[in-house]
Amino acid sequence: MNGGQDERKLSIKLFNVNLSCTNAANLPDAVWLEIILKSNPLELLTFQKLSKRFRIILRDNPHCWVTARHNMHPPVPPPPQVNAAGVWTEAAYAQFIFGGGECAAKSCKRWTQRFPRSFALRIRVCSTKCEAIIHRHYDKSDRKINNSYLTSCAIPGKRGLRQMGQTQRLHFRNWLVYDERDMTSKHTYILLSVSSLIGGSEYPMYRVCAVSTADQEWFSARAITENRKARPPVAVIRTVPQLQNQYKLRAEALPHIMENAKALQQWAADHEEARTAMTLTNVAFMKEVVSPREQIPYRKLLKTPIVIKTLESFGRTLSKFDIRTWCAMRATAIREYRDPR
Template sequence: MSRKSRAAYTRILPASLPPLDQIPLDIVIFILQHCSPFDLAQLSLATKSFRRILTGHPSLWKHAQLQTSRGTCPLLPECPPESFTHEAYAAFIFGGGHCSHCSKLTNHLPFLSLFRFRSCSQQCKSALMSEERMFTDWGDINQTAFWSPWLPHFHSQVLGKTYRVYDRQAIALAWRELQDATAFTAGLARPFPNEFPARSTDELGLIHAKREQALASLTLNAQLVTEWAEHYLVEKRRMRETNLAFIKLVANCDNVSVRQVLECSGFQRIFAAFNRDLEKLTFTVWMEHRYAVLTEINGIRFGRQKALVDQVECPHCQQSFGVEALSVHTVAKHSDVDPDLLPIRPPFMMGKKHCRDCPKSDRVYTGQGLRAHQRAKHP
């Protein structure tokens, strides 16, 4: 590439961002103040520089919380610091995860955040709330159990009486944790070394005390998140319809369909992210990604066309051939036919032509190559 061409090529390239430490800190802070909680959680995983900034400016999380209020949706309840870091809280609420019943990946919100339950379907949700998974302490006979003061639970009313309801798997996990600590304290082989860190029963007792102190704020937060999620999902559906209408508008301008735009994997993620953050898609966003979307749509179109025309009928003898073989067949068997006029040609022949003075040759040339060939072979 010549120096002039390289300079012209460089001018049309988008300018790359300078390293983070070369951007003034106040500008970085200003940008981060307009991020959603999940944006900050993702950035904290990107580089140590972002983690240092987020640690040194905890007010950024407050600004991020303000971004969660749109329309009828109130602010996301504040993170309970005894139970979550800000990063973990944002990822837990917005980042999706495995279904608590079948382990299938899902982007649904947790439906029972007190137990950290997330379901991929109504069927899995019903299974998680069934008696097989839920343990109701009828008669309060387990109030003296070692796990009772600190294990998360909710209350259920039956015939006017209130009972505590626990997760059976959480109870089983608490017992295994105690058995592992007891064995470690006694100097015996630990039964669950891959499940828990090595700790004595005294150390475990201190952890139980911390869990008991955090239980009240965790329970309150779970209740608030459940109430918030109802409003959030309503606003998210509304924002999705708004963004679909916008995509339809811009897609019509480029003679493509909404379905084709949303088939593009990159734009699927953009669409999902804007809906998640209750943000409207804008023309600026569309123009930034338009070229990539249209390029991918053309690739998908070609892939479908190739699948449909894998076998093509020769228009002159009705035999069927692959797309590439049809051109070779035409040159070999129909020398009076111009192979460049075939309705379907393989992609490597696009923009190229056969030499009509070489009727038995299936070689193709670019315009410049054909002129050079004719000067050399057919003066």
């Protein structure tokens, strides 16, 4: 215990930093609210998990999530306005983007903090290997895909659906979300005048499990309406009129969802550029400030688990290293450098 305190005092003395401790539990809610208003969405998700007190503060001040979106650089696009059933709150939106999720590859299922590869289909992958699994059998020249994850062949024309015995899928095109990356859409053009064209897209890429869920939803609604005993399992029980009303609301929401997904794709690309630049800035801090004072090669420090984890976390939130950051992890980083395992 004394050794740890001495090491902490040494780190403070070494960098001429005056740190004063306070009891966080004694801070009033108004102070915590000011801190929360300076935070980003990822930090708000952490606050939400810490205690009931923070959850109450966030519940009573929902504008904190909007402010957190604007605290990111670049700012996160706003969530789509959707009247259909589902959870589309600011908190759920932040959880979807920054909260991580399971890798979509069935052979993996590992948890990943990466952003979704497709925001509309809500597909995450943890590695390039899993991404190759998700996109296998993709014909780039013919712009088609059909595997157990993604398909552009599930909703063909009327004749094809009649042959498959699944004419209930005809209206799926009106409301079922598709991949915003435009990997399979075949564009057709109608000539209106010499210089005016209208473009339309055919055969978008859907998630196979979403098509299957939509099928089950329809057959379940028919079974309930017709008072059948056998009903496919569904999350929400609806009759055919109720489901058709949801179809209408989903069709109204689809343009907003797709517009938001495309905006998030652009934001993710801009965020990746900013993250790379911030990581290089933090590495430069380790090289130019920490390494000379500690007399340790900066490359060795960058290989310690605590520094790797901190670099990743600070890169994700676009936060810059400073003396306080290093003092907080110095004891652990030096121990891991001296005793690598």
